[in-house]
Amino acid sequence: MSWISSNLWLIPVLPLLASAVLAVTKQPHRRFAAALAIGSMALACLLSWDAFLTTLHAPAHGGIWRDFHNFRWFQMGDQWLWLGWLLDPLTAVMLVMVSTVGLLIFIYSVGYMEQDANFTRFFCFLALFGSAMLGLVMANSLLLLFICWELVGLTSYLLIGFWYHKPSAAAAATKAFITTRIGDVCFFLGILWLYGQSGTLLFYDHGRGCLEATALTSMVTQTTISGMAISTAIGLLIFCGAVGKSGQVPLHVWLPDAMEGPTPVSALIHAATMVAAGVFLVARVFPLLNASSGGGAEVSGALTVVAWVGSITAVFAACIAVAQTDIKRILAYSTVSQLGYMMLALGVGGYAAGVFHLITHAFFKALLFLGAGSVIHGCHEEQDIRRMGGLRKYMPATFATYAIGMMALAGVPVFFSGFWSKDDILHSAFAWPVSKGPFFLGLIGAFLTAFYMTRQVCYVFYGDYRSAHGNKRQNKMPHESPAVMTTPLKILAAGAILLGLLGTPAWPWFQDFLTGQHATFRFGQLFEGEVLGLMLLSTLMVAGGIGLGWWLYGLKPATKAEAADPLERVQPAVFGLLREKFRVDEIYAATVIKGTFRLGEICSWFERTVCEGCIRVVTYVALGFSWLNRFADEYVVNLGFDTSCRNLRQSAGLLSSLQDGQVQNYLRVIGVAMAILVLLLVWGGGL
Amino acid sequence: MQAAFFIIAALIVIGGLAAMLVRKLVHAVLWLMVTLASLAALFLLLGAQFVGFAQILVYVGAVAILIVFAILLTRNSEWAKAGRLASPSWLVGVGIAGLATGCLIASILASSIPPGVPVPPAASVADIGQKLMTEYVLPLEAVGLLLTAAMIGAVIIAMPEDKRG
């Protein structure tokens, strides 16, 4: 029982307080706002590291170390609703990741949002997001998690629509909110069902929690429709929430549009932390999903679904990313694809691999987004990669860090964290007993990732600056961003490289930390089983992707912004389909949205004819009554009333002479009354 | 004990009478303070230490100063030199007061209250604090609210009208 684990609540509360103060701060207090938000986040970060170190030094005797504090929130009937917080390795690494990446992005935002009029509001929202996200990862109650879950959804909505005067931003915000809501409804149903089944929403509660053996066995043994175990059904419902939040197919459509928000927001919320919340959720309720009647040997139905959804998303989004031209959209589809990877990892049982990829991805994707932000900033708010080019010369620091991020994402072997985590996932997928499908999909995804990242880097950083050719009049050359923006880039780049060393097959420290084992360094592990073979295979895919990309885009960089893409020349139809994102939005517009509108029209018709008709009848009846009423009032009541009033006024005139305005006369009356009262009491037999 | 009671009682009555009879308002306030301070002494004599101190703190420290300020702010009332001291029908007022007091005293003397226990109930400050925070917490909050309202009300009433906005 350490100090930090009993005061873990401080971590989300500090940014929450900052946000509350900022909410009532007037706009011009820029430095104050930034200092408060960053200060609170820095404190939260310190505390998070403290929590992490505490977890690190925790006594690991058998199984995962957990420390949780539950408290009662409110009473419903005779039941108390409990909330609580939890400190375990998963929480600890997530806390550290969220607060560290968050802190860096907060600092970066100072530079990026410098010119914005609503600076204070921005930091208020950011701090609120930080608070909710930190609360989410340390929740020991599915309810608290859901509250924070909705709060991050809210801040995501607010921040995507931060520039609400842009119609596209407002539309994107609404889209994000509504799309994720579809998943959240299922999530909430899952929560209710879980509460109904187990009577608690606490994850761990000395054996009584819903993720502990007692509740799980009872849920596994009962079945619902078509023989599905209740735990599987609940798990799938909860997974729906994760699908919405993490932008998995088919609810991925909101995430690329969410890039309308400011770039730090894209980096923080829509790349590193919030979208990973879905993955975190799946990791958190992993015991529930994993529960199957056959014990550990049998693969549960829920996880199979997770694996397939993840692997399809990974390839699907990567395909789309190949044909995009907006720098941030490419990264957004890449995020969707990588989140698919994480889901895939969790689905095939590679719990630790999935979380490891989550952490490394958070770092290098935040790095890429911030780098993209720096590029956009440097190119005067230009987002189309066809109008960039040659930025290597103008923005050396950004280029270097961006290249590191790109190589980490692509999975360039040995030195970059993405390689190790992706390899770990492929390894888990290979070992999955059900099917090899996800494994091959993962390999294709790896190839595509390497390809589109190479394409993007070639477009942005190689060749000549194309915007200057297109527009001579505005001949502004790109420039490097200020230090407040590049410093976080450098720190993140270091993270993107170094983090990989924590989870190599030779020294799987991270994976063992999460699963509560003691890691040992053994170089020989690299050569055991199919480890080396898989590594070689994935290296081959990556090399293929990068090589193809370089061959297509790097050797002969495009010289004009309007020039057609090399792929487009080869296969215009396929490329067009990819550029149109497989027309998912259009399909949705034609089916779901149109259907909703139809339903709305039917409801409206019903309302207008049937309901309104009833109301109108009632109105006429009421009108008739009131007319009667008025008649009676005027001719029956008023006449009599007037007469009595006149009489009353006359008598009141007489009485009013008693009210002469002399206060002391009133007092005297009171005095006499008191004397009489006392007399009555004494001689009336009162005493 | 007895001597103390009689001295204090005499001070109270003399102070009260003088407060009501003197011509100068400021002197009336000073006499009032004599009465109230003696009353505080009587409270101490009766074992109600906390009440006695509170009485001095509130009346001598606050109410007296308030009245004095009010007197000085209504300058021409300070010296009641012109005109009569009492209202024209003062005899009626005194008569009524005498009647009321007579009734009270008569009823007190005629009543059959048991003479009472000599041992005073202990009222340590800690007890009072304990009770104020537990049993009497609602009245305490109400009084706090009332005093706040009274303060704001007094400020607004006494503020010159052109400043009230």
Add this chain to the structure above:
Amino acid sequence: MTFMAMITCLPHMLLLANPDEWLVRLKQTIVHWLPGPWQFVISSLITIAVLIAVFGALFAVATLIERKGLGRIQNRPGPNRVGPYGVLQPMADAVKMLIKEDVVPRAADRVVHFLAPLVLVAPVMLAFSVIPYGQGLVPINLDAGVLFFFAVGAASELAVFMAGWSGHNKYSLLGAMRAIAQMISYEIPLVLSTVTVVMMVGSLSLVQIVAAQGGYWWGVIPRWNIFAPWGLAGFVVFMIAAIAESNRSPFDLPEGESEIIAGFLTEYSGFKYAVFFMGEYFGMFAISGLAITLFLGGWHAPLPYLGWVPSFLWFFGKLFIFLFVFIWLRGTLPRLRMDQLMNYAWKCLLPLALINIGVAVIWRFTAGWPGPLRWLVCALLIVLAFVWLEKTWMKSRELKPRTYHYAS
């Protein structure tokens, strides 16, 4: 116990027992000889006599120190004619005051004019009766000592009013009104900063408040209230309010010689003036004594191995330091303007005192935290809240450069 036994016992009682309590024991010994019914009366009289003697002497010493100290600060010798180095100056002053003519203006209200100095001095002397001067050296151990102190202190406002009003002089009245407004305004932060201590100790008894400050943290830092963040802030508020309450510089507007020719003291001379003077000094001693009791550990020694020094010496030592600070402030700080004075009390001290109470509550509820962290968090809370508040408030009333209409 026979007389002889008493005599033989005496040295033992005085010296060998706890040296701290030999004064108490001496009094007990003296009183013990008396017949029963008189014991209480004589015991009280002895206490009163000692109090008057000690504080009277202290008054004389304080005037001398003040005059010498001010002289030192202003680079002049100060009194140096009466006695060696002028040490007999207080005697000379006393004689001068006593034989001066006692002037009473014709229009004055003679009775009130006469009563005012007495009403000022008597309550202050009452206030002396609840302060613990040393271990066991408290004249009356009242349950509600703090309340008693403030209750009797309240009477001084009435005295000031009486003095100002009775002279029938507009400067007197103006000075009195100023003084009363000032005293009322500063009494609020004074009491609020005391409330934090009362809250934390959980008692209104000054003896218990001192007892609660015994002991040492890590064996070195005494457990005085001033070493807690709320105590430090409370002490600052208390001291500022106390200086204002005793009408000392830089809050000495009510007696401003240059503006309202000494305010409510204008119409006083001779012995009455001396009594007023004494009353103000006594007030200063009393409020310093309260500050020492509340925040500076009363008679506790500052370091553990200094415990053998009789406790009342510590108390008076601290009192002398306070005296010095009072004189030092008078010698260095200029007088405030009336509006500044009021703003300072209501917009600066009062919020600080309120914030301080809030932080004291936080301190109370974070008892389980590691000490330095708890200290830092609470101190930061006070400072940040206060700085933020003042910055927001004071922004609109920044002083503009002064313009002179008739001088270039």
Add this chain to the structure above:
Amino acid sequence: MIPLKAYLVLSALLFGIGLAGALSRRNAIMVLIGIELMLNAANLNFIAFWRFHPGTEPLAGVMFVLFSIAIAAGEAAVGLALIIAIYRHYKTTNLDRMDSLKG
């Protein structure tokens, strides 16, 4: 030992004095002073009864007086503010000249 009745008679006398003043003085401030006297007479009653017949609730009398003192202070503040406001308007504190509700 002083009997309870002595305190009650003293309180009644004080009450009577206050009442007489409140009923017959012309000055509004004097009326207020009279009312203060009456209030204090009531307080004395509370304390006397508390001392002699504590009853089941040992501190009720003291509490009553504490609250009564607090309320009396509030009453004095509001009353005096009213008097000052009226004075500003009528230029008098004589009660017999304040006899209309309209300003």
